[in-house]
Amino acid sequence: MPDHMTTAEVSELIRTPAETVxxxxxxxxxxxxxxxxxxxxxxxxxxxxxxxxQYAAGDQAGQ
Known part of the structure:
Protein backbone atom coordinates (compact mmCIF):
# COMPACT_ATOMS: atom_id res chain seq x y z
CA MET A 1 0.00 0.00 0.00
CA PRO A 2 1.40 3.44 -0.91
CA ASP A 3 2.32 6.01 1.76
CA HIS A 4 0.09 8.61 0.08
CA MET A 5 -3.41 8.04 -1.23
CA THR A 6 -5.68 9.93 -3.59
CA THR A 7 -9.30 10.76 -2.83
CA ALA A 8 -10.35 7.89 -5.11
CA GLU A 9 -8.13 5.44 -3.21
CA VAL A 10 -9.46 6.58 0.16
CA SER A 11 -12.99 6.31 -1.15
CA GLU A 12 -12.36 2.77 -2.37
CA LEU A 13 -10.77 1.77 0.94
CA ILE A 14 -13.71 2.96 3.04
CA ARG A 15 -16.33 1.99 0.42
CA THR A 16 -17.76 5.50 0.25
CA PRO A 17 -18.32 7.64 -2.85
CA ALA A 18 -15.44 9.99 -3.68
CA GLU A 19 -17.91 12.89 -3.58
CA THR A 20 -18.61 12.11 0.08
CA VAL A 21 -14.88 12.02 0.91
CA GLN A 54 -14.38 6.51 13.75
CA TYR A 55 -14.42 2.97 15.10
CA ALA A 56 -13.84 4.19 18.67
CA ALA A 57 -16.59 6.82 18.34
CA GLY A 58 -19.01 4.19 17.06
CA ASP A 59 -18.04 1.86 19.88
CA GLN A 60 -18.78 4.59 22.43
CA ALA A 61 -22.18 5.28 20.83
CA GLY A 62 -23.14 1.62 21.23
CA GLN A 63 -22.62 1.63 25.00
Missing amino acids: RYWRHIGKGPRSFKVGRRVLYRRSDVDSWLEA
Missing part, protein backbone atom coordinates in the same frame (compact mmCIF):
# COMPACT_ATOMS: atom_id res chain seq x y z
CA ARG A 22 -14.49 15.41 -0.84
CA TYR A 23 -17.43 16.82 1.14
CA TRP A 24 -15.98 15.54 4.41
CA ARG A 25 -12.69 17.25 3.51
CA HIS A 26 -14.60 20.47 2.80
CA ILE A 27 -16.36 20.47 6.19
CA GLY A 28 -13.32 19.18 8.11
CA LYS A 29 -14.84 15.80 9.02
CA GLY A 30 -12.71 13.38 6.99
CA PRO A 31 -9.11 12.23 7.32
CA ARG A 32 -6.36 14.84 7.26
CA SER A 33 -5.31 15.79 3.73
CA PHE A 34 -2.88 18.10 1.96
CA LYS A 35 -2.35 19.47 -1.51
CA VAL A 36 0.57 19.03 -3.87
CA GLY A 37 -0.16 21.52 -6.59
CA ARG A 38 -3.81 20.90 -7.43
CA ARG A 39 -3.77 17.28 -6.27
CA VAL A 40 -5.24 16.32 -2.88
CA LEU A 41 -3.41 13.53 -1.06
CA TYR A 42 -3.86 11.68 2.21
CA ARG A 43 -1.10 10.04 4.25
CA ARG A 44 -1.97 6.40 4.80
CA SER A 45 -1.18 6.76 8.52
CA ASP A 46 -3.66 9.68 8.77
CA VAL A 47 -6.37 7.63 7.07
CA ASP A 48 -5.71 4.69 9.40
CA SER A 49 -5.82 6.97 12.47
CA TRP A 50 -9.06 8.56 11.28
CA LEU A 51 -10.62 5.12 10.73
CA GLU A 52 -9.60 4.04 14.24
CA ALA A 53 -11.17 7.21 15.68
